Amino acid sequence: xxxxxxxxxDADVEGIEKAFLRTRxxxxxxxxGAGKTALARVVAAKRGAHVVDADAGPSAxxxxxxxxxxxxxxxxxxxxxxxLLVPYIGVMLQRRPGLAILATCRQSLALPGERVVxxxxxxxxxxxxxxxxxxxxxxxxxxxxxxxxxxTLVLLAAALKRGETDGPLLDLLWDPEHDGPxxxxxxxxxxxxxxxxxxxxxxxxxxxxxxxxxxxxxEAAQAVCGDDDVTPAVAxxxxxxxxxxxxxxxxxxxxxxxxxxxxxxEWLGRAGEREATEDRHFRHYRTLARQAEAEWQGGQLRWYRxxxxxxxxxxxxxxxxxxxxxxxxxxxxxxGTLWFLWACCGLQREGADQLARVRAAGGSPGPERDKALWTxxxxxxxxxxxxxxxxxxxxxxxxxxxxLTQVSAWVAAQRGAYPEALRLIRDAREGHxxxxxxxxxxxxxxxxIVTTLLRMGDLTGAVTVLREGRDLCVATGEIWTRSHLDxxxxxxxxxxxxxxxxxxxxxxxxxVARQFGDxxxxxxxxxxxxxxxRNSALMAAADQAWAGMDGLRSPVLAEIRDRRPAIxxxxxxxxxxxxxLALDDSxxxxxx
Numbered sequence: 001x002x003x004x005x006x007x008x009x010d011a012d013v014e015g016i017e018k019a020f021l022r023t024r025x026x027x028x029x030x031x032x033g034a035g036k037t038a039l040a041r042v043v044a045a046k047r048g049a050h051v052v053d054a055d056a057g058p059s060a061x062x063x064x065x066x067x068x069x070x071x072x073x074x075x076x077x078x079x080x081x082x083x084l085l086v087p088y089i090g091v092m093l094q095r096r097p098g099l100a101i102l103a104t105c106r107q108s109l110a111l112p113g114e115r116v117v118x119x120x121x122x123x124x125x126x127x128x129x130x131x132x133x134x135x136x137x138x139x140x141x142x143x144x145x146x147x148x149x150x151x152t153l154v155l156l157a158a159a160l161k162r163g164e165t166d167g168p169l170l171d172l173l174w175d176p177e178h179d180g181p182x183x184x185x186x187x188x189x190x191x192x193x194x195x196x197x198x199x200x201x202x203x204x205x206x207x208x209x210x211x212x213x214x215x216x217x218x219e220a221a222q223a224v225c226g227d228d229d230v231t232p233a234v235a236x237x238x239x240x241x242x243x244x245x246x247x248x249x250x251x252x253x254x255x256x257x258x259x260x261x262x263x264x265x266e267w268l269g270r271a272g273e274r275e276a277t278e279d280r281h282f283r284h285y286r287t288l289a290r291q292a293e294a295e296w297q298g299g300q301l302r303w304y305r306x307x308x309x310x311x312x313x314x315x316x317x318x319x320x321x322x323x324x325x326x327x328x329x330x331x332x333x334x335x336g337t338l339w340f341l342w343a344c345c346g347l348q349r350e351g352a353d354q355l356a357r358v359r360a361a362g363g364s365p366g367p368e369r370d371k372a373l374w375t376x377x378x379x380x381x382x383x384x385x386x387x388x389x390x391x392x393x394x395x396x397x398x399x400x401x402x403x404l405t406q407v408s409a410w411v412a413a414q415r416g417a418y419p420e421a422l423r424l425i426r427d428a429r430e431g432h433x434x435x436x437x438x439x440x441x442x443x444x445x446x447x448x449i450v451t452t453l454l455r456m457g458d459l460t461g462a463v464t465v466l467r468e469g470r471d472l473c474v475a476t477g478e479i480w481t482r483s484h485l486d487x488x489x490x491x492x493x494x495x496x497x498x499x500x501x502x503x504x505x506x507x508x509x510x511x512v513a514r515q516f517g518d519x520x521x522x523x524x525x526x527x528x529x530x531x532x533x534r535n536s537a538l539m540a541a542a543d544q545a546w547a548g549m550d551g552l553r554s555p556v557l558a559e560i561r562d563r564r565p566a567i568x569x570x571x572x573x574x575x576x577x578x579x580x581l582a583l584d585d586s587x588x589x590x591x592x
Contacts, residue, residue: 007133007150008126009039012119016043016102019115024093024100027078027109030119031241031257032190033151036104037076039119043102044074054078054085061088070098078105079197086111106194106241120244121148121257136160145169147258154178155187169262191263194242205233206242206256207271210264211281214312215246215255223284224277253309278320282330285310285317289337296340297439300480304516307341314338318354328363336371339440342379344480346518348552352379352388370396377407378440384551386411402431406445413452421452443473443481450488454495454556462492483512483521490528491556503532507583514579519545520552522579528557529582531564541578 006013016039019026028036044051049072054060060075061084067073078085082105090111093099103109108116122130127148131138134157138146142165146152158175159165165172173187183189195203208225209216221230234254237243243254256264268274288310292303307314318334321327335351335358342351355376363369373396380389389411393404409424425448432441446469453462466489473482486509493502510525523545530538539561546553573581 006035006039006042007130008122009035009042009119012039012117013043015117019117020100020102023113023115025089025103025109025111025114026101027103027105027114027116028119029105029107029116029241031121031149031244031260032106032194033149033184033187033259034119034121034241035150036106036119038150040074040076040102040104044072047072049074049102051076054081057081058084061085064088064092070096072100072102075101075103078103078109079107079193082107082109085109107239118241122150122153123148127153130154131157139165145258147260149257149259151184151190152187152257152259168266169259170266173259187259188263191260194240195263195267197240198242199233199236201228202233202236202240203267204271205230206237206260206264207268207273208264208277209234209243209254209256210261210268211274211277211316212255212261212313213316214309215253216313217251217253220284220313221254224280249305251305251309281313282317282320282334285313286330286334286337289314289334289341293337293340296344298477300344300478301515303340304345307338308345308517311341311347314341315354318358322357322361328358328361329368331358331361332363332372333368336368336373336375339371339375339378342375343382343440344518345516346520346522348379348382348520349549352376352383355379365397367398370398374403374407377404381407381410381414382552383549384414384553386414402428402435402437402441405431406441406448409445409452410448413448413455416455418452418456422449425449425452438476439478439481443469443476443478444484446472446481447484447488450485450492451554451556454488454491459492459496463489463496466492479512480516483509483516486512487521487524487528488556490532491554491560494528494532494560499532503529506532507585510579510583514583520549522575523549523552524554524557526575526578526582527561531561534564535581537573538578538582541573541575545575545578 016026016028028040030036041051050067051074052060052063052067054075054077056063057080060081064073064075075085075089086109089101089103089109093101108114127143130150130153134154136157138156138160142156146156146169152173155173155175155178158178159172170188175185178185183193198206205221205225209221211224212220218231218234221234234243238245238254242260243256245252245254268277292307296303314334318331321331321334335355338351341347355372358372359376373392377389377392377396380392389407393407396404405424406428409421409428412424413421425445429442429445432445435441446465449465450462450469453465466485469485470482470489473479473485486505490502490505490509493505506525506528510522510529513521513525523542526538526545527542530536530542
């Protein structure tokens with residue numbers, strides 16, 4: 001908490017002060033409930049400034065005229081008299097060169113020289129801190145439902161004190177004893193006023209964008225929200241602080257705070273458009289998934305970054321089909337198409353769970369069902385559950401015999417039937433060549449062969465296959481499989497008595513695993529580097545990361561770890577820091 005009594009707003013106060021070094025007009029914007037009034041009054045108190053409440057309407061203009069001398073003035077709540085107030089403030093600033101004004105408004109005043117400071121939602125740690133200050137602790141499921149707007153959290157605290165936690169979100173967020181303006185006594189009221197100020201087109205786009213989870217881009221908004229160009233409406237909603245724009249690495253995305261989204265969802269239901277909008281949402285993300293699948297081989301990192309951003313929308317699209325009595329076929333189609341996301345991007349457990357839901361929903365026999373079953377079998381094998389993998393395989397009718405045989409080989413290796421595993425993987429590779437199935441067919445088969453050879457103790461054979469596989473990955477631009485082969489090469493080099501070479505290979509694999517956000521591959525890399533450098537902090541961080549995903553841990557890696565001398569654990573290193581340390585060769589982490 002900052003010294004002024006606000007939580008998580010120190011950077012915003014600093015931003016306001018810096019803005020006044022360059023201008024005489026600063027507008028504090030943000031969504032309904034962002035805490036604009038509270039923050040403006042803190043700034044006013046620090047400067048000993050007068051606060052004009054623009055809610056007073058025309059009389060506020062007279063008050064501004066009386067108070068606007070050479071000094072600092074706060075004008076709060078400009079939204080309600082915007083058309084009257086904006087030109088008046090402009091005139092006052094022109095006539096009185098010593099005057100500086102801090103205005104609060106849900107949108108920019110669009111006056112010359114204006115600087116805008118936009119309030120965002122509080123960070124997760126500040127949300128917990130604010131609720132603690134209010135004397136409550138919210139259940140985790142409730143914290144996932146709400147946003148980080150201060151008013152949301154204040155009204156949530158009131159609901160928790162009343163013992164209310166169930167029901168529609170906006171029905172919970174009210175407090176008749178709220179100490180402040182009437183519009184802040186209920187989140188529905190605070191948002192409703194903004195809704196009244198929107199045009200019909202903006203209201204429609206607001207309602208339709210409520211179907212998105214975890215944000216959206218303009219391409220998705222256009223596909224889901226209508227035939228006409230929605231860019232002006234989205235831009236207007238951003239200007240009115242109802243949609244939040246963000247940009248990372250040149251990727252522009254938008255999202256609605258949870259309470260704003262809930263309000264829009266209510267209007268979508270009232271308009272009778274929910275089903276049609278959710279159908280467009282599903283079709284857009286199924287098309288996107290098919291495009292990513294088709295282009296995965298040549299653009300893995302690009303598609304990884306994009307599809308991880310869309311993870312929430314993909315799950316939402318699945319949910320919409322799974323709750324539709326006639327949507328099971330669509331659900332199994334999408335879930336199977338997303339094999340690359342589940343298997344290659346660190347979402348093996350989530351993918352297996354989603355495919356189990358899809359399977360329970362039924363669906364028609366056919367290629368889509370077989371593809372979903374094959375994907376489930378692959379994931380169960382990766383998770384170290386050969387029984388579940390085999391059960392899914394038996395349910396397939398025809399999803400490419402070579403792909404099914406490859407998973408069968410993996411299952412055989414997990415059960416210790418190594419000669420059988422090698423026979424099956426040889427048959428699978430012949431089928432991959434015949435089908436021209438480079439990925440996810442032929443290239444990943446190298447990991448099955450090498451893992452089997454390592455379990456058999458054939459280090460020379462494993463290294464030979466690894467080098468062949470890595471060369472083919474380099475020639476085809478395949479980086480995901482190469483990272484796994486690099487990790488297996490590190491294991492083989494260590495077992496052959498070459499720790500320095502093993503360390504180089506392990507760090508190469510870890511570098512790519514970090515790019516894909518693959519938690520299991522990251523844990524394996526950190527553990528292996530920890531073993532190679534005798535760094536107990538890295539090994540302790542890996543142990544903690546493995547919790548809950550033991551099946552993904554390679555038996556060979558476990559044996560390597562068990563063969564090393566015991567080292568006293570040194571907990572306390574965060575996993576991200578552990579990954580960075582494992583990749584940093586400047587700290588003296590030489591292989592022993």
